[in-house]
Amino acid sequence: MKLIVWHGADVQFFGIDWVGINPENGRKLMLSAVFVIAILVTSGLVRWLVGRVLARGDYASTQTKFWTRQGFSLMSTIFLILGLLSIWFNDPTRLATAFGLVSAGLAFALQQVVTSVAGYFVILRGSTFTVGDRISMGGVRGDVVRLGFIQTTIMEMGQPPSIQGADPAMWVKSRQFTGRIVTVANAKIFAEPVFNYTRDFPFIWEEMAIPITYQADRGRVEEIMLEAAKLHGIDPNAMASEAKADLQVRLGIEPIELDPRVFFRITDNWLELTVRFIAATHQIRGVKDAMSRHIIVGLDKAGIGIASATYDIVGFPPVELRASQVSQTDRAIVP
Structure with missing residues (x-):
């Protein structure tokens, strides 16, 4: 018995005619x-x-x-x-x-797959991001390490304390790598915004807030904070002229203040001084660490402390002490 038999244009396998x-x-x-x-x-x-x-x-x-x-x-x-x-x-x-x-x-x-493939071409054509860019996409923040037809691979980074409650939760309290590699579908670009930290302007504005008492030398504190920002942050005069031109001309943004500046805010408990400065996107934690050390040393030399939530006791109500009356029998018992 033959296993394979040809009948014209058809094939018979084990006695069964196979269609096609x-x-x-x-x-x-x-x-x-x-x-x-x-x-x-x-x-x-x-x-x-x-x-x-x-x-x-x-x-x-x-x-x-x-x-x-x-x-x-x-x-x-x-x-x-x-x-x-x-x-x-x-x-x-x-x-x-x-x-x-x-x-x-x-x-x-395959709606999601087709949408992801379309998202891939939109990413390439629209210059949304590329490998090496620091982005926030689909709830994931980090650096793009791979861009595929369907998924984007991101090296995840931590989150500042102000957004620690985001989902998923983070244990790294700054913009440094967590060690997790996350894949995000390219279709996310059609449903959610994509934040790019490095594509057109490789710098980022940052702030540091220092609370002081109203009796402290606020002028000296401002000088210390500006000194730290100028020493460890990015010097606007040293920035590439191309970057500033892209920000002000190609992106249609009016000339803005790039020099470090300190802002005051009055609160019920203290005076809050916030220094605003520019730093490289991938150096935020190092810059803020160096500035914090510089500011602490400067405040110690100036004899200025950092304010904290405390309570001042301004007085006590009058206290009256009364001696208890002891009976004659009790006095006799007491030696």
């Missing part, structure tokens, strides 16, 4: 497998060669490597899709019919 299996489809299947292997091998070889060439040059930055790999991935995907379509659909009418059916099925069953 014929010599033509077999040849197409073999050709498709060879074509897919050839594309994968060629793409891997070209990316390996380009990586070796870029590694030897002075311009081998992370951005260059990333966009080179992305370019080859896109080209390989396009060639692969066109090649498979040419192999299996040599009739344009059949191709249009199949494409319509597949599109309808994908739109219904």
Whole structure:
């Protein structure tokens, strides 16, 4: 008994007629497998060669490597899709019919996947972010380490105390890496805002608040805070002129104050002095640590303390002490 029997254009396997299996489809299947292997091998070889060439040059930055790999991935995907379509659909009418059916099925069953792929091209075309940018996307804050067709991979960072209650909770109380790698669907860019800390302006405004008593030398405290901000923050005069031009011209933002400044705020318990300054996005915690140490030393030298929530007792109500009356019998008993 023969296992495989050919009946014209059909195939009989174990006595069963298999629909759609014929010599033509077999040849197409073999050709498709060879074509897919050839594309994968060629793409891997070209990316390996380009990586070796870029590694030897002075311009081998992370951005260059990333966009080179992305370019080859896109080209390989396009060639692969066109090649498979040419192999299996040599009739344009059949191709249009199949494409319509597949599109309808994908739109219904894979909505998130299709949206994520569309988000990928929007990210590339709209310059939303790229690898190395510090962003906040889908409730995740951190640096982009990988950008795929469906997901974006982010090296998560901690959160300042003011937003520690955010979901998910953080144990790192500043903008430093937590060690967790988080993947976020590209579809999030259509539903939520994306905050980019580095794309167009690689600096960020920060603030530090110091409470002092109303009797303290507030002028001296202001001098100490400004001195710390100018010493450890970014000098506006040393900033790249291109960055300031992008901020003020290309983005349509009017010239704004970049020099450090101290602001006063009156409260019920103390006078709050807040210094506003500019720092590099990836150096916030180090800068604030250095400024805190500088301010504490300056306050100690000036004999100025930091105010805290205390209570002053201004008086007591009068206290009257009365001697208790003891009976004659009790006095006799007492030795």
